[in-house]
Amino acid sequence: QSALTQPASVSGSPGQSITISCTGTSSDVGGYNSVSWYQQHPGKAPKLMIYDVSNRPSGVSNRFSGSKSGNTASLTISGLQAEDEADYYCSSYTASSTLDVLFGGGTKLTVL
């Protein structure tokens, strides 16, 4: 099963907003609301930023928001800060009988 499709890189200036897309199929992103987003800084473990398409875990800044339309989910970061520079990965539950989770290929966010 193919990974979810993310842009390899995005960039933005401090204070601006950026959006990262995550495209799948009706068997994963489009079929379930179980889409999550993870932030990973270099040398660190990933951190959950968004779950169930648009929910933020406790402690995650409200500058991070998620949405979904059809087979594409999106992560929006508003008011970009230098500390947001990291890799971002989406994931989705999938209906495959053997594979429960699909990851996207990851997006490198550069804060200019």
Next chain:
Amino acid sequence: EVQLVQSGAEVKKPGESLKISCKGSGYSFNSYWIGWVRQLPGKGLEWMGIIYPGDSDTRYSPSFQGQVTISADKSISTAYLQWSSLKASDTAMYYCARYRITTGLDYWGQGTLVTVSS
């Protein structure tokens, strides 16, 4: 406080076996799936498989089926990932994480770096 603590870095030779661990604390270990994720050097996250410690129900990604074994010992709140014969291509960081369909991978271990080199 929910914590997943993984075993330390390993350096092995091709053909050797290895078992790394992930110990959970601060929650009911038996009631949440534990997933394993591989990250090759400089690459993205790859889903390997999951186990439900309560009944040891285990599922593997097709890419890893037959290549690794996932297990758990609920009596000591620990999940394991093991190889019977390592290859150089197994060199990677391996993460465990708590998983639920509704909340994704909400807590992660710190990662275990496995290096396989002759």
